[in-house]
Amino acid sequence: MFDFQIITGGAEMAGNDDAQQPFFSVVMCCNRDEDYIQQAIKSVLAQSFVFFEFIIVLNKCADELYESVAMIKDPRISLFRTEIGQLSFNLNLGVNNAKGKYIVRFDSDDVCHVDRLKETYSLIVKDPTVDIIAGSCRIINASGTVVGLRVIKAQDWRSMIAYSNPFIHPAMAIRRDLILSARGYLGGFQSEDYDLWIRLAKRKDVKCAFTSFPMIDYRVSEFQSKGSRLAYAEVASYFLRELLVEPSFRRLFSLVVSVCKVFLKSKK
Known part of the structure; x- marks a missing residue:
């Protein structure tokens, strides 16, 4: 058994028929702060689309990081803390506790576009059968300067998976029930998403939508495992x-x- 703490929970969503059922669950895991996490959190809370919850899992982190995040009082945030410093485990914890129909992945050193959830929702409205929404991103350096752009185009991702990862994991939204049916994130200390795509690629029923919309500013720095x-x-x-x-x-x-x-x- 392991211990974890829930600090706040549930999303208060005026106008939603069921305040306990946000449409999106943004899931972010972090075990250290390189002075980016506060900006990352603010970019999620500033979303123009309001029907979401924000699940933050701090894993094997310093007390200072935990305390700094716990000080953010927002009813949309559910904060967990674990002593297991392994991303797959902590992502599964976030997904397991999520209430949203779609899991929106996000990393603690990136920045969300203010209309990220709005754009994702519009794509789902156009095709309610879509399982995965693969977004594009702007690339920023350690100081936040835009240094490039990665555009995700419609492609045969099942074929591409054989030699390259076709997705930007923190710029994606995935149906929660699809992740659960795949038995969650299973492998890797640093490549848990690739393992999930390989397993999902074998299923012909999985439907993916691609967009050139820059869902996030993706930070490239020396601290990354990529x-x-x-x-x-x-x-x-x-x-x-x-x-x-x-x-x-x-x-x-x-x-x-x-x-x-x-x-x-x-x-x-």
Whole structure:
């Protein structure tokens, strides 16, 4: 068993038929603050679309970080604290306690566009059967200066998953029941999302919508694990699992590509 604390809970949403059922649950996990988390939280609370809750999971963090976030008194925030410093576990905790129909992923060093939830909702209204909304992003550096743009276009993501991650995880929204049906986030210290996409790609019923709308400002800094040898090694292990369970040339190709990336593309 583990201990966690709930500081505030539930979203007070005037005009919503069921105040206990927000449409979106924004889920953010954090175990350290590089002076970005307050800006990240404010960008979520400032959303133009109001029917959401904000689940923050602080995992194996310093008391100072916990206390600084606990001081933010907003009824939309549900704050949890765990001693397990592993992202998959803490994401699952957030998803498990979420009340929204869609889980909106977000990272504590990024910044939400003020209309992120509004834009996501409009895409769902256009096609209520969509399971995943894959958003684009602006890229910012450590100081917050925009240095680039990554546009996500409509694509055959199931084919692309064989050699590359087609999504920007903190810019996405995913049906909560889809995550639950996939048994949650299962693998990796640094690549838990890639494992989920690999598993979902095998399901023909999963429907994805793509948008060029910049849902977030995605921060690139020296503290990120993206591109690490561990992350690439984890992805290789997922493809080895898939190959052993259901051998095919395509899965062998994916494994070879991912192993090559461990040695040729990863940070030392």
